[in-house]
Amino acid sequence: MALLDIDKLSAFYGKAQALQDVSLSIAEGDIVALIGTNGAGKSTLLDSIMGQVTVSGDIRLKGESLVGKPTSKIVAAGVGYAPERANLFAHMSVRNNLLVGAYTARDNIADNLSRVENLFPVLAERAGQETSTQSGGERQMVSIGRALMTNPSILLVDEPTIGLAPKVFNDIAEALRRLNAETGLTILITEQNVNFALTLARHIHVMETGRIRVSGTADELREDAALAEAYFGH
Amino acid sequence: MTQILIQGFLLSGLYALIAVGFTLIFSVGRVLNLAYGAYLVIGGYAYFWLSQTLGMPKIVGVLLAIVLGAVIGISKYRLIVKPLKGDHVAVEISTLILAVVVQAGIVLLFGDASKILHPIVSGVSRVGGATVTYNILTAAVVSWVILIGLYLFVRFTHLGRALEAVSMDVKGAAISGVDPDQMNQLTWAISGALGALAGVFFASYTQLYPGMWVTPLIIAVAVVIVGGIGSILGTLLVAHIIGFMEVISTSLIAAELRGVFTMLLIIVVLIIRPKGLFGRAEL
Numbered sequence: 001m002a003l004l005d006i007d008k009l010s011a012f013y014g015k016a017q018a019l020q021d022v023s024l025s026i027a028e029g030d031i032v033a034l035i036g037t038n039g040a041g042k043s044t045l046l047d048s049i050m051g052q053v054t055v056s057g058d059i060r061l062k063g064e065s066l067v068g069k070p071t072s073k074i075v076a077a078g079v080g081y082a083p084e085r086a087n088l089f090a091h092m093s094v095r096n097n098l099l100v101g102a103y104t105a106r107d108n109i110a111d112n113l114s115r116v117e118n119l120f121p122v123l124a125e126r127a128g129q130e131t132s133t134q135s136g137g138e139r140q141m142v143s144i145g146r147a148l149m150t151n152p153s154i155l156l157v158d159e160p161t162i163g164l165a166p167k168v169f170n171d172i173a174e175a176l177r178r179l180n181a182e183t184g185l186t187i188l189i190t191e192q193n194v195n196f197a198l199t200l201a202r203h204i205h206v207m208e209t210g211r212i213r214v215s216g217t218a219d220e221l222r223e224d225a226a227l228a229e230a231y232f233g234h
Numbered sequence: 235m236t237q238i239l240i241q242g243f244l245l246s247g248l249y250a251l252i253a254v255g256f257t258l259i260f261s262v263g264r265v266l267n268l269a270y271g272a273y274l275v276i277g278g279y280a281y282f283w284l285s286q287t288l289g290m291p292k293i294v295g296v297l298l299a300i301v302l303g304a305v306i307g308i309s310k311y312r313l314i315v316k317p318l319k320g321d322h323v324a325v326e327i328s329t330l331i332l333a334v335v336v337q338a339g340i341v342l343l344f345g346d347a348s349k350i351l352h353p354i355v356s357g358v359s360r361v362g363g364a365t366v367t368y369n370i371l372t373a374a375v376v377s378w379v380i381l382i383g384l385y386l387f388v389r390f391t392h393l394g395r396a397l398e399a400v401s402m403d404v405k406g407a408a409i410s411g412v413d414p415d416q417m418n419q420l421t422w423a424i425s426g427a428l429g430a431l432a433g434v435f436f437a438s439y440t441q442l443y444p445g446m447w448v449t450p451l452i453i454a455v456a457v458v459i460v461g462g463i464g465s466i467l468g469t470l471l472v473a474h475i476i477g478f479m480e481v482i483s484t485s486l487i488a489a490e491l492r493g494v495f496t497m498l499l500i501i502v503v504l505i506i507r508p509k510g511l512f513g514r515a516e517l
Contacts, residue, residue: 070415086406100406103392
């Protein structure tokens with residue numbers, strides 16, 4: 001059984017349909033990337049999983065449907081989310097941002113905090129700094145760290161490289177790779193940066209105008225010349 | 235001078251207590267609760283009825299008034315604010331109408347004549363030539379204790395941090411596992427409880443009458459606008475600025491000027507520093 005199953009999912013902003021019949025499964029321990037241009041529906045798919053968008057169809061985590069649940073229950077069920085805009089608490093310290101993430105996982109605070117600070121040592125060094133004064137890369141780390149503090153079974157990361165320098169997004173890629181290798185945490189990322197996605201993910205889904213157009217392993221997609229030309233520009 | 239200092243501190247403590255519940259609602263729910271003054275009226279009249287009409291012990295009267303304020307706060311959130319789903323203008327109009335309805339209900343139940351509340355704590359002392367009633371001293375001390383407690387609660391507890399998180403970023407709080415709806419409900423309960431308690435002290439400091447919601451509302455709005463939206467420390471500091479300004483103007487210039495400088499200060503701050511002196515959109 002897959003860890004996360006998405007079945008014929010459609011999503012709506014008012015009368016506008018943003019996703020159409022999206023189906024995909026994510027196995028436990030996998031790293032999966034959704035790639036596509038702006039407006040392809042990647043962020044909407046993650047927001048749908050988090051219960052932030054009106055949807056039809058089904059989303060199941062370990063067989064349990066998440067549709068209709070409030071976001072806080074979805075987090076408690078085991079979905080951690082680092083959104084594209086981070087949505088940090090700008091005038092709280094780094095440490096307090098992380099501690100808010102522990103709201104539903106208070107039994108594991110010390111372990112989770114240690115895991116986050118081991119992954120991103122800069123967050124321990126700047127524990128007292130307000131996130132409003134941090135760089136984009138550090139804010140991305142706080143965002144991922146806060147999601148990890150919820151003790152998730154699956155981590156959703158929306159566009160982790162957007163607006164970041166190559167050195168920083170390589171660090172973040174390395175951290176996500178380490179996280180997956182050391183703890184077996186399942187990771188779903190969205191990306192416009194195809195090379196980043198290909199180097200990190202094992203399975204890739206290409207999205208266009210609210211639908212999944214192509215799916216395959218990173219190797220399959222990389223070796224398919226027609227697909228590479230159509231979607232990756234090389 | 236001693237009289238001004240002491241009266242300034244005592245009145246400021248009461249003003250901080252009046253304003254803090256209003257500040258909480260504004261920062262967590264982004265709602266300008268124009269019916270906030272109604273909590274004070276309800277708290278004052280509940281205490282009057284329970285303690286002076288029914289003869290219950292004063293502390294029981296105060297506690298039941300606080301509980302009533304919390305229940306009314308939750309009811310207001312669930313029956314008016316939540317169904318209006320963030321339509322701020324509709325919420326503001328509805329809460330203003332509610333305050334007028336509460337005033338009419340009070341007139342119906344208790345009549346429109348002013349009532350004198352017995353002091354919650356009786357007695358008077360003279361400190362450095364200044365007269366200090368134990369009632370206003372208690373109000374000030376209770377206010378400081380509550381504000382410090384509230385500050386520590388927000389800074390050092392999971393629930394307090396969750397409240398602060400909702401005040402800064404609702405989506406960020408939700409994806410951290412915090413239920414913004416629960417936090418809003420809690421905030422309305424705390425605000426109602428604090429408003430009712432402030433009403434008991436305010437009425438015993440001035441008088442109890444059906445229209446007494448207007449003055450506290452102006453004080454609360456002034457503290458929030460001058461202090462900046464949502465800052466607990468800002469609330470405490472600005473309550474002292476306004477409290478001292480009132481005591482100085484009424485003692486040294488003319489008693490008729492009560493409230494005038496407060497309203498002028500609102501206008502000046504709105505023009506030169508719209509975010510308030512300590513303005514940041516969080517607790």
